[in-house]
Amino acid sequence: MTLKTEPVISLRGVSFSYHTLPVLEQIDLDIMEGEFLGIVGPNAGGKSTLLKLMLGELEPHQGRVEVFAQRPHKNRNRIGYVPQYPNFSKSFPITVEQVVLMGRLGLHPQQSWLSQLIPGRYTAADYEAAQKALHEVEAGSLAQRQIGSLSGGQLQRVLLARALAGTPEVLILDEPTANIDQRLEGDIFDLLRQFNQRMTILVVSHDIAFISSYVTRVACINRTLVCHNTDKIDGSMIQALYGEDVRMVHHHH
Amino acid sequence: METFYSALIEYTFLQSALIAGLLASIGCGVVGTYVVVKRIAFIAGGVAHSVLGGMGAALYYGFDPLSGALAAAIFSALLIGSVRLHWQAQEDTLISALWAIGMAIGILFISKTPGYQSDLMSFLFGDILLVPQQSLWFMAILDVLLLLVVAAYHRQFQAVVFDEEYAKLRGVPVTFFYLLLLVLIAITVVLLIQVVGLILVLALLTLPAAIAGHYVNSLGKMMVIATAVGAMLSSGGLALAYQPDLPPGPTIILLAGSSYLLSAFFSRIASDRRARKTTQYSSRDL
Numbered sequence: 001m002t003l004k005t006e007p008v009i010s011l012r013g014v015s016f017s018y019h020t021l022p023v024l025e026q027i028d029l030d031i032m033e034g035e036f037l038g039i040v041g042p043n044a045g046g047k048s049t050l051l052k053l054m055l056g057e058l059e060p061h062q063g064r065v066e067v068f069a070q071r072p073h074k075n076r077n078r079i080g081y082v083p084q085y086p087n088f089s090k091s092f093p094i095t096v097e098q099v100v101l102m103g104r105l106g107l108h109p110q111q112s113w114l115s116q117l118i119p120g121r122y123t124a125a126d127y128e129a130a131q132k133a134l135h136e137v138e139a140g141s142l143a144q145r146q147i148g149s150l151s152g153g154q155l156q157r158v159l160l161a162r163a164l165a166g167t168p169e170v171l172i173l174d175e176p177t178a179n180i181d182q183r184l185e186g187d188i189f190d191l192l193r194q195f196n197q198r199m200t201i202l203v204v205s206h207d208i209a210f211i212s213s214y215v216t217r218v219a220c221i222n223r224t225l226v227c228h229n230t231d232k233i234d235g236s237m238i239q240a241l242y243g244e245d246v247r248m249v250h251h252h253h
Numbered sequence: 254m255e256t257f258y259s260a261l262i263e264y265t266f267l268q269s270a271l272i273a274g275l276l277a278s279i280g281c282g283v284v285g286t287y288v289v290v291k292r293i294a295f296i297a298g299g300v301a302h303s304v305l306g307g308m309g310a311a312l313y314y315g316f317d318p319l320s321g322a323l324a325a326a327i328f329s330a331l332l333i334g335s336v337r338l339h340w341q342a343q344e345d346t347l348i349s350a351l352w353a354i355g356m357a358i359g360i361l362f363i364s365k366t367p368g369y370q371s372d373l374m375s376f377l378f379g380d381i382l383l384v385p386q387q388s389l390w391f392m393a394i395l396d397v398l399l400l401l402v403v404a405a406y407h408r409q410f411q412a413v414v415f416d417e418e419y420a421k422l423r424g425v426p427v428t429f430f431y432l433l434l435l436v437l438i439a440i441t442v443v444l445l446i447q448v449v450g451l452i453l454v455l456a457l458l459t460l461p462a463a464i465a466g467h468y469v470n471s472l473g474k475m476m477v478i479a480t481a482v483g484a485m486l487s488s489g490g491l492a493l494a495y496q497p498d499l500p501p502g503p504t505i506i507l508l509a510g511s512s513y514l515l516s517a518f519f520s521r522i523a524s525d526r527r528a529r530k531t532t533q534y535s536s537r538d539l
């Protein structure tokens with residue numbers, strides 16, 4: 001466990017461009033243990049790029065990204081990731097259980113290339129962890145179903161279980177509810193609130209109003225870190241983020 | 254059929270042919286499954302055809318054509334793999350170029366090799382009836398190698414063929430396992446060339462696995478069924494071809510193709526029926 005004073009993830013002066021198009025500029029952000037951070041911003045505002053930098057999928061062109069005070073890929077085993085779109089074919093012959101088991105890959109504490117070449121099958125402990133993760137997202141009964149036979153909400157739970165199966169300390173989710181309806185969206189975020197009691201959570205969303213009742217802090221990204229606070233989200237902030245044409249609708253939760 | 258059985262007992266060349274078919278079906282079941290679900294039949298086709306380059310060169314310089322084929326298959330698998338990883342923009346163009354260049358090299362070598370022109374046909378279309386004893390041993394060793402690698406790394410292969418991006422995030426060395434998979438494909442191609450020749454390899458590599466894929470929801474089961482289907486198709490084709498004296502390779506392929514069509518048709522009907530039943534049950538619940 002890290003000390004409370006040391007950030008779990010830290011970005012210092014991070015910039016990134018695709019070809020000549022700057023996507024992120026001079027981002028400074030610390031994420032502390034136990035936080036439930038919402039990352040919001042307009043489409044193409046750099047949210048997903050920010051996640052890819054934290055996951056070590058991209059290298060920053062400037063600045064430093066650290067996860068548990070090391071380069072991101074050194075601590076992949078301590079991070080769980082839920083992608084926005086499932087990146088696989090729905091007709092793939094695979095059961096839910098086998099998909100969730102993939103979250104158990106790469107858990108060797110020595111995060112080296114060689115540790116990934118250890119041959120063998122999934123162990124009993126792996127199967128147990130996969131079962132537990134499925135039960136935690138209330139999808140235990142789906143274990144033997146083919147992945148393509150699931151509804152959108154069920155699939156999202158399974159992808160969440162895959163991330164949980166590796167018992168991560170940080171859970172990173174990219175628009176986890178983009179493809180499901182609003183009632184299910186609430187269910188997923190209720191689950192996340194439970195998990196937040198034992199892990200740090202980062203969730204990217206474009207729906208600032210919805211997530212504000214769940215998260216402990218919001219970071220707004222539109223190329224730069226526009227705002228970064230725990231205060232109530234107000235009109236001027238949304239204007240800074242999205243421009244003038246956004247109407248604000250108040251929700252009473 | 255009966256004459257095939259009595260001939261099988263009598264002639265060792267038929268026994269060898271049968272064993273060659275069975276040995277080849279292990280490769281096509283196990284590796285073919287990865288090829289089908291990863292949808293890399295085109296890449297496998299490139300590997301299969303460029304093998305002719307290696308066989309031709311081996312003949313010209315007086316080596317065993319099978320080891321030449323193996324070397325060429327592995328070389329072109331790695332070449333095509335790195336094309337796919339680094340020049341994605343022109344992947345299809347470059348792979349089709351390698352496909353043809355490999356064959357062109359092979360044809361040039363073979364045409365300059367005295368006395369070997371007539372064997373060109375047997376490379377292209379295979380001749381399962383002429384598989385020598387030592388090739389059977391060679392095939393058995395390749396099978397054992399394939400099974401060992403797949404048993405050791407099925408978790409990683411499954412992750413890479415299912416979702417490369419997620420596999421990478423779990424720290425799986427995706428490039429390494431992708432290239433290793435292509436090498437396994439190369440080995441399988443060499444196995445299958447014995448049976449149906451390199452032109453027809455692609456059908457035997459994909460069809461048994463595609464048939465199995467109609468009925469299962471796990472890669473492991475798909476491999477087992479595909480191997481069984483491959484064994485039935487190669488023995489069945491051999492038996493069918495015997496009486497009317499047809500070349501066994503094309504017979505096996507046509508049998509595989511028609512089995513695939515039938516299977517696709519019936520599995521479609523079965524899944525429609527299942528869906529209709531589900532609808533009936535759920536409307537009764539309402």
